[in-house]
Amino acid sequence: xxxxxxxxxxxxxxxxxxxxxxxxxxxxxYLRADKPRDYxxxxxxxxxxxxxxxxxxxxxxxxxxxxxxGKAIDPIADKLTQTAILLCTMFRVKGxxxxxxxxxxxxxxxxxxxYLLLKRNKKLDGAMWFGKVSTAVFYVTMLILIAFPTLxxxxxxxxxxxxxxxxxxxxxxxxxxxxKMFRES
Numbered sequence: 001x002x003x004x005x006x007x008x009x010x011x012x013x014x015x016x017x018x019x020x021x022x023x024x025x026x027x028x029x030y031l032r033a034d035k036p037r038d039y040x041x042x043x044x045x046x047x048x049x050x051x052x053x054x055x056x057x058x059x060x061x062x063x064x065x066x067x068x069x070g071k072a073i074d075p076i077a078d079k080l081t082q083t084a085i086l087l088c089t090m091f092r093v094k095g096x097x098x099x100x101x102x103x104x105x106x107x108x109x110x111x112x113x114x115y116l117l118l119k120r121n122k123k124l125d126g127a128m129w130f131g132k133v134s135t136a137v138f139y140v141t142m143l144i145l146i147a148f149p150t151l152x153x154x155x156x157x158x159x160x161x162x163x164x165x166x167x168x169x170x171x172x173x174x175x176x177x178x179x180k181m182f183r184e185s
Contacts, residue, residue, distance in 0.1 A: 007067040009096040012060035015052040016070065022049045023084045030146060032090045043147035049081050050139045058148060071126070074142045078135065085142050093156060099164055106171040120185035128177060129167060134170035138163055 007013070022045050030042035056074065060066045086103055090096040117123055127135070141159040145151070151159075 003067075003069050007069050010060075010065045010067065010070075010139065011063075012056040012065050013067065013070050013073065015056035015059070016073050016077050019049050019052050019056075020082060022046075022052075022081055024173070026081075027084050027088050031091065033149075039147055039149050043143050046081075046085065046139065046143055046146060050143075053078065053081075075127075082135075082138060085138075085146075089142065089145060092149060093160070094153075095157070095160060099160055099167070102164055102167050102171075105160045106167055109171070110174060112177075113182075117181055117185060121180075122181050124177070124181065128171050130173045134166040137166040 026042055026045040026049070029038060029045060033039045033042055053074075056070070060070055082103065086096065088101045090091045090100055114124060145156065145159055
């Protein structure tokens with residue numbers, strides 16, 4: 001795949017690079033947080049990451065700037081951000097390791113399926129609507145958990161169960177999509 005400078009430095013891809021840079025900013029600020037403003041700063045990095053995630057896809061489609069590079073790096077930035085969120089919150093939120101396990105199983109399974117389909121010259125072209133909804137729920141619930149670390153345990157558990165339910169539902173809904181693609185390849 002030959003990549004031109006114009007593709008590397010188009011606005012959607014630059015927004016994606018910014019998301020990569022926001023991951024360590026979030027992780028450092030969250031793990032060092034001890035005052036409310038520190039947690040707000042960490043949540044701000046995630047909010048910016050979420051907004052740039054929405055913007056890069058919108059701009060790429062609206063202004064015909066979709067590139068193969070962008071299609072490759074966007075999901076990597078998404079998964080890196082989500083992994084950082086889960087691993088960092090695992091140190092501060094009791095029970096978060098269950099979401100980490102669910103996320104790891106889902107993403108590893110989807111990664112293996114994607115790889116096997118690629119070997120058969122097939123690929124899932126972009127996220128399905130239910131994957132996007134799951135990601136949106138993930139960001140909203142994690143933003144709340146991160147910005148408000150002193151939430152009542154009932155609210156924390158509700159947010160984690162909601163996130164887990166949407167992750168699991170998304171995973172379940174992807175199974176027939178992958179099964180159909182395997183049958184057709």
